Amino acid sequence: MSAAAAGLVVDAPPRLRRSPLARLVRSREAVLGLVVIGVVVIVSVLAPLLAPQDPNAGHPDSVLAAVGSPGHLLGTDEQGRDVLSRLIYGGRAALYVSVVSVALALAIGTALGLIGAFAGRRTSGLLMRTIDLLFAFPVILVALSLAAVLQPGPWVLIGTVVFGAVPYVTRIVYAEAKVEREKEYVEAARSLGASEAAILATEVLPNIVSSVVIYGTGLIGVNIVFTASLSALGLGVQPPDADWGRMISEGAKVLVTGSPGVATFPAVAILLVALAFNWLGDGLRDVLNP
Amino acid sequence: MSRRILLRLLGAIPLLFVISLLVFFISQAGPADPIRDALSQKMTAHQIAQIRNAYGLDKPVYEQYLNWVKSLFTNGGGISLIVRSQVSGIVLPAFRNTLLLVAAATLLAVVLGVAIGFVAGIRHGRLADRLTMLLVQIGSNLPVYWFGLIIIWLTAVEWGWLPAGGMHDLRNGGGFGDLLLHLIAPAFAASLVGMLIIARFVRAAVIESEQSDYIRTYRSQGFGQAAILGKHVGRNILPPIVNTTGLVIGSVITGAVFVEVIFSWPGIGSVLLNAIPGADYPVIQGGILLVAVTFVVINLVTDIVLDLLNPRLRHGGA
Numbered sequence: 289m290s291a292a293a294a295g296l297v298v299d300a301p302p303r304l305r306r307s308p309l310a311r312l313v314r315s316r317e318a319v320l321g322l323v324v325i326g327v328v329v330i331v332s333v334l335a336p337l338l339a340p341q342d343p344n345a346g347h348p349d350s351v352l353a354a355v356g357s358p359g360h361l362l363g364t365d366e367q368g369r370d371v372l373s374r375l376i377y378g379g380r381a382a383l384y385v386s387v388v389s390v391a392l393a394l395a396i397g398t399a400l401g402l403i404g405a406f407a408g409r410r411t412s413g414l415l416m417r418t419i420d421l422l423f424a425f426p427v428i429l430v431a432l433s434l435a436a437v438l439q440p441g442p443w444v445l446i447g448t449v450v451f452g453a454v455p456y457v458t459r460i461v462y463a464e465a466k467v468e469r470e471k472e473y474v475e476a477a478r479s480l481g482a483s484e485a486a487i488l489a490t491e492v493l494p495n496i497v498s499s500v501v502i503y504g505t506g507l508i509g510v511n512i513v514f515t516a517s518l519s520a521l522g523l524g525v526q527p528p529d530a531d532w533g534r535m536i537s538e539g540a541k542v543l544v545t546g547s548p549g550v551a552t553f554p555a556v557a558i559l560l561v562a563l564a565f566n567w568l569g570d571g572l573r574d575v576l577n578p
Numbered sequence: 579m580s581r582r583i584l585l586r587l588l589g590a591i592p593l594l595f596v597i598s599l600l601v602f603f604i605s606q607a608g609p610a611d612p613i614r615d616a617l618s619q620k621m622t623a624h625q626i627a628q629i630r631n632a633y634g635l636d637k638p639v640y641e642q643y644l645n646w647v648k649s650l651f652t653n654g655g656g657i658s659l660i661v662r663s664q665v666s667g668i669v670l671p672a673f674r675n676t677l678l679l680v681a682a683a684t685l686l687a688v689v690l691g692v693a694i695g696f697v698a699g700i701r702h703g704r705l706a707d708r709l710t711m712l713l714v715q716i717g718s719n720l721p722v723y724w725f726g727l728i729i730i731w732l733t734a735v736e737w738g739w740l741p742a743g744g745m746h747d748l749r750n751g752g753g754f755g756d757l758l759l760h761l762i763a764p765a766f767a768a769s770l771v772g773m774l775i776i777a778r779f780v781r782a783a784v785i786e787s788e789q790s791d792y793i794r795t796y797r798s799q800g801f802g803q804a805a806i807l808g809k810h811v812g813r814n815i816l817p818p819i820v821n822t823t824g825l826v827i828g829s830v831i832t833g834a835v836f837v838e839v840i841f842s843w844p845g846i847g848s849v850l851l852n853a854i855p856g857a858d859y860p861v862i863q864g865g866i867l868l869v870a871v872t873f874v875v876i877n878l879v880t881d882i883v884l885d886l887l888n889p890r891l892r893h894g895g896a
Contacts, residue, residue, distance in 0.1 A: 421593055423825065424824070424825040424826070424827070424828035424829070425828055425870075425873065426827075426828040426829070426831035426832050426869065426870075426873055427828070427832055428831065428832040428835045428836075428847070429866050429869055429870055432835075432850050432851070432854065432862070432866060433600075433601070433604050433862075433866055435854050436604050436853075436854050436857070436859070436862045437604055437607045440854070509719065510719075513719055513720070513721055513722075516721050516723070517721055517722050517723050517836050520721070520723040520836075521723075521835075521836065521839055521851060522851070523851075532721075533721070533723070536721060536723050536724045536727070537723060540723075540727050540840070543727050543731060544730070544731050544735045548731075551724055551727060552724070554724075555720070555721050555724035558719075558721050558724075559716065559719050559720055559721070562719035563715065563716070563719050566715065566719065
């Protein structure tokens with residue numbers, strides 16, 4: 289996207305000529321999302337420094353301490369473990385798993401989508417038909433199968449998210465690449481003798497990357513919620529490690545018996561982070577695809 | 579028309595074949611050797627080899643696959659390695675309960691989703707719409723597990739309206755009304771994600787439809803709001819609703835498995851989750867295959883319904 293695209297930018301209304309970053313900062317929800325995500329990432333990285341106590345050390349003498357009790361700002365769980373410390377550690381697995389799996393899904397989906405758009409009719413038809421069949425497949429079956437094969441753990445979560453997300457990413461990339469393929473700049477590159485592979489990599493890919501990034505940002509949020517539920521079922525992060533999803537299922541027993549915080553604090557954390565990724569994704573959409 | 583339906587039916591065959599291969603592969607790829615795990619402490623190597631032979635586990639892989647497929651039709655999917663009874667006897671009753679939950683949840687998702695989407699779409703841009711969309715955004719990002727717990731807490735503990743879990747009241751023998759009471763809360767929890775997807779979708783469709791030229795024409799001719807919504811907007815968004823419902827069933831099934839655990843609903847999800855730690859492969863394979871095949875069938879039905887709703891196909895055509 290060289291000369292032709294440059295010409296477009298000059299014709300664009302002045303609002304669009306501001307740098308993307310400046311426009312992102314003007315979007316209130318994007319900034320809010322970025323701040324929440326930034327705080328959670330920093331807290332997760334610095335967890336060993338920030339957590340007031342060992343997240344996995346139980347204290348039999350201070351079981352189910354109330355919120356605000358001395359030494360336990362958010363109380364303790366059934367085993368006397370400090371809820372605040374577990375909350376600080378509990379986002380690590382969720383962020384790691386969601387980011388890694390969404391990155392994998394975006395890479396695979398983009399490759400498949402581009403192949404679908406540029407391959408011959410038969411390959412393309414077969415590929416996209418297969419993708420259609422995988423669309424909306426109940427991913428819990430994938431999670432259960434992987435747990436039976438691999439034993440429960442982070443790879444079960446990553447594999448499940450990738451399987452569930454690839455069809456959607458492929459569809460988006462396929463649809464966009466098909467549109468781009470017919471545009472004049474691609475024809476111009478082709479007439480200049482560029483190979484199909486070079487056109488894909490240097491002309492088409494840069495033009496669809498923004499859609500992929502926007503979709504991927506929202507996807508991270510969706511999957512922080514989803515993988516938390518899988519971990520709550522026992523298919524993901526294993527005890528005694530602190531994890532927001534597991535904290536919910538571990539706090540389930542005491543939710544109705546006077547300690548609702550044990551399960552509710554991690555649920556609120558999940559909700560906030562997921563919303564933050566949604567807001568950032570919406571903000572990015574306004575900036576990148578106005 | 580019938581040709582098209584036939585083609586769709588034929589198209590499902592390779593898919594079912596691939597699914598069965600993948601499901602069969604679970605027992606091949608698994609790290610555990612269930613026979614040795616279950617028996618090794620009590621038996622000699624020779625006895626273990628005999629049992630392996632009895633289960634057909636010493637045969638070549640393709641033969642094991644064929645035997646397994648055959649056992650699905652003749653032997654109820656084989657014998658559970660742990661409970662020592664036919665897989666079908668374990669899996670089918672549980673699956674019936676799951677199907678009931680999924681059906682109820684889908685019904686709720688469609689009815690409530692369409693209602694929410696319609697209201698928000700008609701009040702587009704006003705307070706009601708913005709409040710609804712805020713709730714939709716929060717609801718879509720709630721961890722299902724916690725949401726289920728809160729429903730139990732509210733409906734069973736605080737208000738005392740509904741039972742806290744299970745499928746029947748053991749004290750008074752149950753009955754249909756009792757089952758329905760037990761079904762409401764888990765079905766609602768399982769429907770949440772799908773309901774909100776449908777709501778967002780219907781809202782967008784209503785807004786688009788409302789702004790289209792032909793609706794403006796009807797309005798300018800003095801047709802009432804109810805007639806326009808019911809006869810024209812409604813009819814135009816019906817096929818997309820059916821389509822979205824088909825897509826949403828996958829997430830309802832996933833939600834149902836989460837919900838079964840929270841509400842102690844005796845369904846296939848609980849059976850599978852219990853079978854995984856013991857590497858009870860016949861049960862795992864039978865259960866997963868059953869749900870996957872059901873999903874394929876539901877999708878097929880959705881596609882056929884969409885074909886039937888499409889006037890271009892209904893009146894002649896391909």
